[in-house]
Amino acid sequence: MxxxxxxxxxxxxxxxxxxxxxxxxxxxxxxxxxxxxxxxxxxxxxxxxxxxxxxxxxxxxxxxxxxxxxxxxxxxxxxxxxxxxxxxxxxxxxxxxxxxxxxxxxxxxxxxxxxxxxxxxxxxxxxxxxxxxxxxxxxxxxxxxxxxxxSEALAPPKDAKTTLQEWAQGRGKALPVYTVAGAEGPSHEPVFLVEVAVDGVGSASGQGPSKRIAEQAAAAALLEKVMS
The missing domain is CATH 1.10.1520.10 (Ribonuclease III domain)
Incomplete structure (x- = not known):
């Protein structure tokens, strides 16, 4: 070619x-x-x-x-x-x-x-x-x-919620607070919107088919914001 x-x-x-x-x-x-x-x-x-x-x-x-x-x-x-x-x-x-x-x-x-x-x-x-x-x-x-x-990491990477919690604690901040901001879609296929905030740092939101997945997405979004 x-x-x-x-x-x-x-x-x-x-x-x-x-x-x-x-x-x-x-x-x-x-x-x-x-x-x-x-x-x-x-x-x-x-x-x-x-x-x-x-x-x-x-x-x-x-x-x-x-x-x-x-x-x-x-x-x-x-x-x-x-x-x-x-x-x-x-x-x-x-x-x-x-x-x-x-x-x-x-x-x-x-x-x-x-x-x-x-x-x-x-x-x-x-x-x-x-x-x-x-x-x-x-x-x-x-x-x-x-x-x-x-093979770079011997231990599996931590999930976003754990990483955000450790990041906040390491800087003397309060633990992240997660709030369900709403849900969309039919009852059998809901999409949850979750907001996470760390006092004195900021907030971010994420969405997903379950509250747990939405929380992970929100944590990942806030981590990207504070580490960029």
């Missing part, structure tokens, strides 16, 4: 039979916007596929690597490994940022270093590997680039 560096091909570990799949995976949605008759196909469909493949492979890796851990611990490890920042980290490690095709305006705005864009494109590349070579080709790529990340 013209324009793609040999080092990037080496990081992928696969020779594409359908080079158009890799081209699509490396094409940001901004390419072709506003141009009539543009044939550029952005990576969003492959991103959808790659996200699911990544999740399955990482789940299997964790299941095999930690046979004695309970579901909750595995879930926390899983969340840490598939979160946007981690996937973007892999994207940078393989040089994906330099291979993306994107509109000049998005590039000038720092698009090549945007964690969201990098994570989406990396998932699209995984989707392309799967679509072209099958599960084992995609799984080999994920194992190669996630195994080291998986």
């Amino acid at each position: 013209a324009g793609v560096s040999p080092d990037f091909f080496q990081a992928l570990g696969h020779v594409f039979a359908r080079s158009d799949l890799l081209t699509q995976a490396l094409t940001h949605p901004s390419v072709g916007q506003g141009r009539r008759n543009s044939r550029s196909v952005p990576y969003e469909r492959l991103e959808f596929l790659g996200d699911r493949v990544l999740g399955l492979v990482v789940a299997d890796m964790l299941f095999q690597a930690f046979p004695d851990e309970a579901e909750g611990a595995l879930a926390r490890r899983f969340t840490a490994l598939v979160r946007r920042e981690t996937v973007a980290r892999v994207a940078l490690a393989i040089g994906l940022d330099g291979q993306l095709a994107m509109a000049k305006g998005d590039e000038d705005a720092g698009g090549r270093g945007n964690p969201g864009i990098l994570a989406d494109a990396c998932e699209a590349v995984i989707g392309a590997l799967y679509a072209d070579g099958g599960y084992e080709v995609a799984a080999r790529f994920v194992r190669a680039h996630w195994s080291g990340l998986m």
Whole structure:
């Protein structure tokens, strides 16, 4: 494929039979916007596929690597490994940022270093590997680039509520206070809105299909706010 560096091909570990799949995976949605008759196909469909493949492979890796851990611990490890920042980290490690095709305006705005864009494109590349070579080709790529990340921490990551509580206590603050702000949707499928506040620090909100999940989302949002 013209324009793609040999080092990037080496990081992928696969020779594409359908080079158009890799081209699509490396094409940001901004390419072709506003141009009539543009044939550029952005990576969003492959991103959808790659996200699911990544999740399955990482789940299997964790299941095999930690046979004695309970579901909750595995879930926390899983969340840490598939979160946007981690996937973007892999994207940078393989040089994906330099291979993306994107509109000049998005590039000038720092698009090549945007964690969201990098994570989406990396998932699209995984989707392309799967679509072209099958599960084992995609799984080999994920194992190669996630195994080291998986072994970085001996203990499973803490959930957001625990992390926020320890953060507040470590700074002499009162414990976080969670308040259910409301619920939407039908009774059999409610979506809860929860607010969390730490006195003297600030507040944030989160939502989810249960109060517990909404509390975790709110805690994660406040952590992102105070640590940014």
